[in-house]
Amino acid sequence: xxxxxxxxxxxxxxxxxxxxxxxxxxxxxxxxxxxxxxxxxxxxxxxxxxxxxxxxxxxx
Numbered sequence: 001x002x003x004x005x006x007x008x009x010x011x012x013x014x015x016x017x018x019x020x021x022x023x024x025x026x027x028x029x030x031x032x033x034x035x036x037x038x039x040x041x042x043x044x045x046x047x048x049x050x051x052x053x054x055x056x057x058x059x060x
Contacts, residue, residue, distance in 0.1 A: 016037070019044070
């Protein structure tokens with residue numbers, strides 16, 4: 001019997017068009033996200049460089 005979580009994930013998957021990654025992910029990480037994207041929808045993974053719009057906070 002499907003749980004409410006399954007219903008939510010199905011609704012998200014029906015609307016998902018791509019996964020965006022920011023920074024410089026490894027090839028292995030990109031492949032993992034590509035596989036997940038194929039399971040949920042299109043299989044499209046977009047990689048974007050970090051830019052001035054993102055602040056990196058040093059904690060420590």
